[in-house]
Amino acid sequence: MGDSKVLVxxxxxxxxxxxxxxLTDASxxxxxxxxxxxxxxxxxxxxxxxxLSLxxxxxxxxxxxARWLYPDLPVVLYGTDATEATVGSVVDASRLDxxxxxxxxxxxxxxETTAARDPxxxxxxxxxxxxxxxxHMFVKDREGRHVLSTDHLVDPAELVGYTDTELNDDEPDVFRQAIYQDDRRVIDRGEVLENVEEYSRKYxxxxxxxxxxxxxxxGAVTGLVGLCREITDRKRREQALRASSERHRRVALKAAHELRNELQVATGRLELADAESSMLSEVERSHGRLTEIVDDVVRLAEQVETGSDRDELRLSTVVREVWETTETGSMRLxxxxxxxxxxxxxxxRLLVETVISNALEHGGVDCRVTVGRTGTGFYLADDGPGISAEPPERVFEAGFSETSDSxxxxxxxxxxxADDNGWEVVVGESDDGGARFDVDGVRFID
Incomplete structure (x- = not known):
């Protein structure tokens, strides 16, 4: 055998x-x-x-x-429960020696094998x-099985030889299935997926x-190469900034709403005054100016940036990211x-956060939120008390509220x-009798 080398x-x-x-002449x-x-x-x-068992x-x-990297590499497997394998030869033995x-x-x-040549x-x-x-860098074969992996995020032993759908970990099945579908896009269609944000619950x-x-x-596609960069610190800074901005937005809108109500009352009383005085004219002009200021505050506060920076987003990642940064208590997702x-x-994210916060506000901390896909988009539903407004679409009107503290x-x-993104949001009743919001017109990349 000469200077043969055996990898155990x-x-x-x-x-x-x-x-x-x-062994004879082998290291x-x-x-x-x-x-x-x-x-x-x-x-x-x-x-x-x-x-056979590791x-x-x-x-x-x-x-x-290993065979995917070196198809002609000789392989010997051994174990007491030896059965026919799809790769290499199997020996019924309990020990290596x-x-x-x-x-x-x-x-x-x-x-002879190409694996035996100098690298x-x-x-x-x-x-x-x-x-x-x-x-976290990885290579997968044509079937989506991990062939190579760094040990930066996870022990490669947990990955090598497995597809994401086969992994027995703490990630939700729907998330692992979505990762696998992304793999199929790259392998079957030759597409490039760039900078897709993901959230790993396990890590x-x-x-x-x-x-x-x-x-x-x-030039034939024989698998894929992937790279995951951790952006946890950046995401948490963004989440904190969004939370702060949303609090300011809500304070401004509530203040403007209350000021507008009081101005309407004051203006009504002013119209009933029968005294003629230049002072009353000054008050009326002040009311008009205050109304314009309130309108400006509302207009600025309700502006939502939906610029040209559009990215590929995973539904589960967006929802879980919002869920982790919202005080949901014992709510279930x-x-x-x-x-x-x-x-x-x-x-x-603001859309998802607002709907989840609405479920918490009306359904309480024991409420359950369910997220899924439809033929034309996605939905968020809860098992709370539902929508009492008639018609239900009134909930989308500026200033309309079913509670006094909203x-x-x-x-x-x-x-x-939804409108700025070219979508349509429809409100209805969930299967559990709660509220359901369908966001239609969303194009999923399958």
């Missing part, structure tokens, strides 16, 4: 020593399941050996990821990136994710469907945001 996954100690002693290197594929980019290997992974998944495993490896290394400069550059870059981080097609030497759409980020401008702002 997840083993060390006496078994490895005995295994190497039993052994060991690596953890999550970094095996990175090692292959740096080390010439004649055979990969792995137990801590936090399976040998077959690790071998599948079992004679049956040794024989299988010696037979495997006799074949190219490009491969060593790739290995250096994945070993040291301070960001409590905000990410800016980009994915590009991984093309082979003939269910996201039934997810997807990516293009919109102006700040105004979209400014009556929140849902008007929702209407304005």
């Amino acid at each position: 996954v997840g083993e060390d100690g006496d078994e490895v020593a005995g295994f190497e002693t039993a 052994v290197v060991c690596d953890a399941p999550g970094t095996v594929t990175v090692r292959l980019c740096r080390t010439a290997v004649d055979c990969l050996v792995t137990p 801590d936090g992974a399976t040998g077959e998944r690790v071998a599948t990821a 079992d004679a049956a495993v040794v024989r299988a490896v010696e037979a495997a290394v006799d074949s 190219s400069r490009a491969e060593t550059i790739l290995a250096s990136l994945f070993e040291s870059i301070p960001a 409590d981080v905000h990410l800016l994710t980009s994915k590009v097609p991984w093309r082979d030497s003939e 269910t996201i039934e469907a997810d997807g990516v759409f293009v919109a102006e980020p700040d105004s979209t 400014s009556g401008f929140g849902l008007y702002i929702v209407y304005r945001i």
Whole structure:
């Protein structure tokens, strides 16, 4: 076998020593399941050996990821529950140094493999990136399985060989399914996804994710390459600024609303005065000027910026970001469907925040909010007392309120945001008898 090199996954100690002693003219290197594929980019290997069962992974998944990088790499898997595998040969043995495993490896290394050649400069550059870059970077194969991953955010052993839908973690199923659908867009259509904002509940981080097609030497898409940059600090600063701005907006609108009411009363009383005096004319002019000032305050406060900076937004990320920064108490949130759409980020978050705050205001802290998709957009529904206004569309009128302690401008702002984005917002009854707001005209990127 000459100077053959065997890469052993997840083993060390006496078994490895005995295994190497039993081999003829071969050296052994060991690596953890999550970094095996990175090692292959740096080390010439004649055979990969792995137990079927690994801590936090399976040998077959690790071998599948390795084979995607080096399709002709010989693979030997072993275990007492050995069954036929889709990759490599399987040996019924409980230990690495079992004679049956040794024989299988010696037979495997006799074949020529591209993994046994010295790594190219490009491969060593790739290995250096994945070993040291301070960001979550990953490569996935044609099926969306993780082939390479850095250890910046998550242990690669939890990812290698798995698609996002197969991961057993704390992320909602709908979120993992949405990530997988993004993968399919890149792999099946050759699209580039750039700077999609995501929120990971498991790690409590905000990410800016980009994915590009991984093309082979003939230009065919064979997978994808992705990069996640953490933007948690930036997002929290933005959230604090938005919260402050919204408080100021609501204070201004409520103050203007109360001033307008008082001015209407004062003006009415003035009209009933029968005394003729230049002083009364001055008061009337002052009332007129105050009315103009109030109108200006309302006009400025209800302005919502929906400029040209439109980004790809994930529905679940927007909703969860708002949920985490809103005092929702014991309210419950269910996201039934997810997807990516293009919109102006700040105004979209304000729309979602206002509807959730409306559910809290009317339904209380025990209210449940449900978010999902429709054929023409998305909806936010609650199980509170519902809308009592007749017709229900009155809730979108400026100054209208069903309670005495509300400014009556929140849902008007929702209407304005939807209209400025080219959407339509419709209010109705939810399946639970509460309020439901449908935002129609939203184009999801499936």
